[in-house]
Amino acid sequence: PADVETLGRSTWTLLHSIAATYPTTPTTTEQSDIKNFMRLFAKLYPCWVCAEDFQKYIEKEKIRTQSRDEFGNWLCEAHNEVNKKLGKPTFDCSKWQERWRTGWKD
Ligand code: FAD
Secondary structure, eight states, X not given: OOOHHHHHHHHHHHHHHHHHHSOSSOOXXXXXXXXXXXXXXXXXXXXXXXXXXXXXXXXXXXXXXXSHHHHHHHHXXXXXXXXXXXXXXXXXXXXXXXXXXXXXXX
């Protein structure tokens, strides 16, 4: 299997890209789909220690899905929690769309 770092980078790319294409005004079905996806993802993520912590995080910090920006911010905060745990710098969540959707200006 891919090492924890390579797997992590690829996975964050996928998750933030999903947030970037999540509807601005999701239906109740779309909201329940993303919640179910995230819960199953947290069970199946093939780094077991990572998955265990992420499941606990999801229980503690309820997944917010009322809009694209709300879900993107929730995900950014979840990613920051992992950054803190690993001693990495945290990311400014007001910039998540710029990083993952619209692109940096330079
Ligand atoms: P990454 O953290 O992979 O980030 C990739 C890019 O995302 C960055 O270059 C930056 O541009 C952007 N970014 C950074 N922070 C944010 C943010 N908050 N919001 C939006 N964009 C951001 N590794 C472990 O060793 N132990 C763990 O317990 C662990 N748990 C994980 C749990 C999950 C759910 C995932 C997906 C990964 C986990 N990882 C874990 C892997 C870890 O998070 C990193 O992916 C890995 O260490 C590689 O880090 P990186 O420095 O390349 O950047």
